[in-house]
Amino acid sequence: xxxxxxxRPRVRLVCVPNAGGGAAxxxxxxxxxxxxxxxxxxxxxxxxxxxxxxxxxRLSMIVDPVIDGLSRLDPLPFALLGHSMGALVSFAVARRLxxxxxxxxxxxxxxxxxxxxVRDGMPRLGRLGDEDLRRVLHRLDGIPPEVLGNPExxxxxxxxxxxxxxxAESYVYADEPPLAxxxxxxxxxxxxxxxxxxxxxWSAQTASAFRLRxxxxxxxxxxxxxxxxxxxxRRDLGACR
Numbered sequence: 001x002x003x004x005x006x007x008r009p010r011v012r013l014v015c016v017p018n019a020g021g022g023a024a025x026x027x028x029x030x031x032x033x034x035x036x037x038x039x040x041x042x043x044x045x046x047x048x049x050x051x052x053x054x055x056x057x058r059l060s061m062i063v064d065p066v067i068d069g070l071s072r073l074d075p076l077p078f079a080l081l082g083h084s085m086g087a088l089v090s091f092a093v094a095r096r097l098x099x100x101x102x103x104x105x106x107x108x109x110x111x112x113x114x115x116x117x118v119r120d121g122m123p124r125l126g127r128l129g130d131e132d133l134r135r136v137l138h139r140l141d142g143i144p145p146e147v148l149g150n151p152e153x154x155x156x157x158x159x160x161x162x163x164x165x166x167x168a169e170s171y172v173y174a175d176e177p178p179l180a181x182x183x184x185x186x187x188x189x190x191x192x193x194x195x196x197x198x199x200x201x202w203s204a205q206t207a208s209a210f211r212l213r214x215x216x217x218x219x220x221x222x223x224x225x226x227x228x229x230x231x232x233x234r235r236d237l238g239a240c241r
Contacts, residue, residue: 001043004030009038011240012078016086018142019168020161022047032230037237038076042066046160055163059171063092071102077240079107081233083222085168087113094179104181106240109233111186112219114198115205116173124169130158140219182209184236186229188221189214
């Protein structure tokens, strides 16, 4: 869905949220980005205005609609940005675009997710029981306490979250040549789901420039460090042509 569509856009930024997340993850971002950045956010089935739809159970069910949506837009240099599971989706979108001979992103920006070829030590949250999963969510600070403590809201969130987690955790990495576009990686210094080595391993996925930035915060540092993240995103988008 579009979050900001300037009259004369210079570059398009397509954002993909974390597991269980929706377009609301990126609300307010347009205020901190240049006015000529066209901002889009992916909203998968099962959440927000699509809450009545069944959530995806295969990665392709998220990736393919993103590609179809991009193909319907006016040609424009674009970047893909994904946080947590969204990083994996963005990476898969970039690979699928290449395999189909479609225009490639000018840059891939990923955060809160180890490189896709790094699987050892990745938490398997989808296998946890409800109470254990709630405790992990509380520790990661990804869901407001007032929502975690509301059984009715959690009954709506948990099926979508579990579906997303199962999609991400069933991903099987396949060796392919590195992407032609530069990759920017962001990580939280206190994020228990990533490691410096796992984040740095994204460098193997690009034949172009690579940049790793570590910021204070946990898994959802993109919220607590939003201004710093978007300052860096703005600089990276400045090179997109």
